[in-house]
Amino acid sequence: MTAGDGAGEGVDEGAGGLPPRLRDDCFALPPGVSWTPAAEALERLREACVPVCEARSVPLERALGAILAEPVRAARDNPPQANSAVDGYAFAHASLRGADPETLTLLPGRAAAGRPFAGRVPPGAALRVLTGAVIPEGCDTVVMQEDAAAEGGVLRLRPGLKKGANLRRAAEDFAAGEAILPQGRRLAPQDLALAAAAGLAELPVRRPLRVAVLSTGDELRPPGAPLAPGQLHDANRPMLLGLARAWGFEARDLGCAPDDRDALRAALDAGAAEADAILTTGGASAGDEDHVSAILRAEGALNLWRVAIKPGRPLALATWRGAAVFGLPGNPVAAFVCALIFARPALLRLAGARWELPRGRALPAAFAKRRKPGRREYLRARLDAEGRVEVFRSEGSGLVSGLSWAEGLCELPEDGAEIRPGDPVRFMPFSEFGL
Ligand SMILES: Nc1nc2c(c(=O)[nH]1)N[C@H]1C(S)=C(S)[C@@H](COP(=O)(O)OP(=O)(O)OC[C@H]3O[C@@H](n4cnc5c(N)ncnc54)[C@H](O)[C@@H]3O)O[C@H]1N2
Numbered sequence: 001m002t003a004g005d006g007a008g009e010g011v012d013e014g015a016g017g018l019p020p021r022l023r024d025d026c027f028a029l030p031p032g033v034s035w036t037p038a039a040e041a042l043e044r045l046r047e048a049c050v051p052v053c054e055a056r057s058v059p060l061e062r063a064l065g066a067i068l069a070e071p072v073r074a075a076r077d078n079p080p081q082a083n084s085a086v087d088g089y090a091f092a093h094a095s096l097r098g099a100d101p102e103t104l105t106l107l108p109g110r111a112a113a114g115r116p117f118a119g120r121v122p123p124g125a126a127l128r129v130l131t132g133a134v135i136p137e138g139c140d141t142v143v144m145q146e147d148a149a150a151e152g153g154v155l156r157l158r159p160g161l162k163k164g165a166n167l168r169r170a171a172e173d174f175a176a177g178e179a180i181l182p183q184g185r186r187l188a189p190q191d192l193a194l195a196a197a198a199g200l201a202e203l204p205v206r207r208p209l210r211v212a213v214l215s216t217g218d219e220l221r222p223p224g225a226p227l228a229p230g231q232l233h234d235a236n237r238p239m240l241l242g243l244a245r246a247w248g249f250e251a252r253d254l255g256c257a258p259d260d261r262d263a264l265r266a267a268l269d270a271g272a273a274e275a276d277a278i279l280t281t282g283g284a285s286a287g288d289e290d291h292v293s294a295i296l297r298a299e300g301a302l303n304l305w306r307v308a309i310k311p312g313r314p315l316a317l318a319t320w321r322g323a324a325v326f327g328l329p330g331n332p333v334a335a336f337v338c339a340l341i342f343a344r345p346a347l348l349r350l351a352g353a354r355w356e357l358p359r360g361r362a363l364p365a366a367f368a369k370r371r372k373p374g375r376r377e378y379l380r381a382r383l384d385a386e387g388r389v390e391v392f393r394s395e396g397s398g399l400v401s402g403l404s405w406a407e408g409l410c411e412l413p414e415d416g417a418e419i420r421p422g423d424p425v426r427f428m429p430f431s432e433f434g435l
């Protein structure tokens, strides 16, 4: 079949006067089955997902990518003391008289970063200071060396320098006790700089979420394996393992299960034993071989099924022995889109992060598209040289090449309004999905 192109859409209208047939895959769904709108599915996920990973304290140097379990407060002021922003000369602004040039007595000695000046600078005097030096006692202003001339124990400078010029005030960045990083933040390299500057050696973070990935389907073979007729290489597993790792989770590979209930049950059991969440692909639809949705319905707790998005209509959200299960569609493009749109915010929430949805920008479309109302659509997209949104040549949900071609997703609303070139459309770069 050519999934992603509307397969199964004619369920209700296609019967065209014929008596209803009882056994046909196209009728596997009850007529008039309700589809959950994407926004509602996301809202239900937001309510259902709570942090499941325990908090612990880890040394700062091992905290990169971890999620803060509590807000972090500064242990000290930054900067701890006022210091010079430049190489120059420090003095009291009150020593200036408005003469041109101003003249000050240059004291012997100097202050450098890590080597403060021991004495006090009296009125009418100046001291050599280097960048980062603590401002000597008696001083409140620094002149840059390029703007002054030091000769024979006298410093000359142009008038007009403002009080407090060229120095960094104590605590101008943040003060001790100030909240510097919020709970739920995934620690980036710059956050480690902030925590270190704030005097912290340990950070309260949650252990990483463990995410297991399972492919399903008799036809699937591991990468590089020889293929018999009807077989294909498992593309979803490396993709989803990669996504889980890119999002900062501990990824577990559950391999590939055949279309067989017992094998699937065993794989789900193994996943639930070693992971907090399981991502499966394939078998999420309503066909005879779609065992994932069937087993989740029969033996797990299926919370949500069939979301009104394209691609990715067969999306199962369930629990299996305490683990959250995201039953993603088998088509790689649909699996990718569903992982980005639904699994990512939910997994991050389970991991202890705050609920955050990707932001999009309205940009002119470089394409035309006729649409039907009802489903929110996600197209593989990127920006052309003029900054317009272009979309991949086909919407076929099995065309993996389009995922690498794209730099983001174009989200089209449920209203089904026709898109003409130049119309504003919502573009979400992959960076909004943590990629
Ligand atoms: N009667 C209906 N049939 C289908 C519907 C529907 O609503 N009613 N939806 C269609 C849509 S849309 C999609 S998407 C697919 C998804 O169904 P499944 O999740 O059950 O996926 P499978 O049938 O197992 O596989 C679909 C397709 O993807 C290939 N695949 C599966 N796993 C992988 C993998 N790991 N790597 C690469 N390719 C994979 C598989 O071979 C199939 O070609 O259902 C439609 N049918």
Ligand code: MOO
Pocket (backbone or CB within 6 Å): 002, 003, 004, 005, 006, 309, 310, 311, 312, 313, 314, 329, 331, 333, 334, 397
């Ligand atoms: O074609 Mo399906 O829409 O790939 O999810």
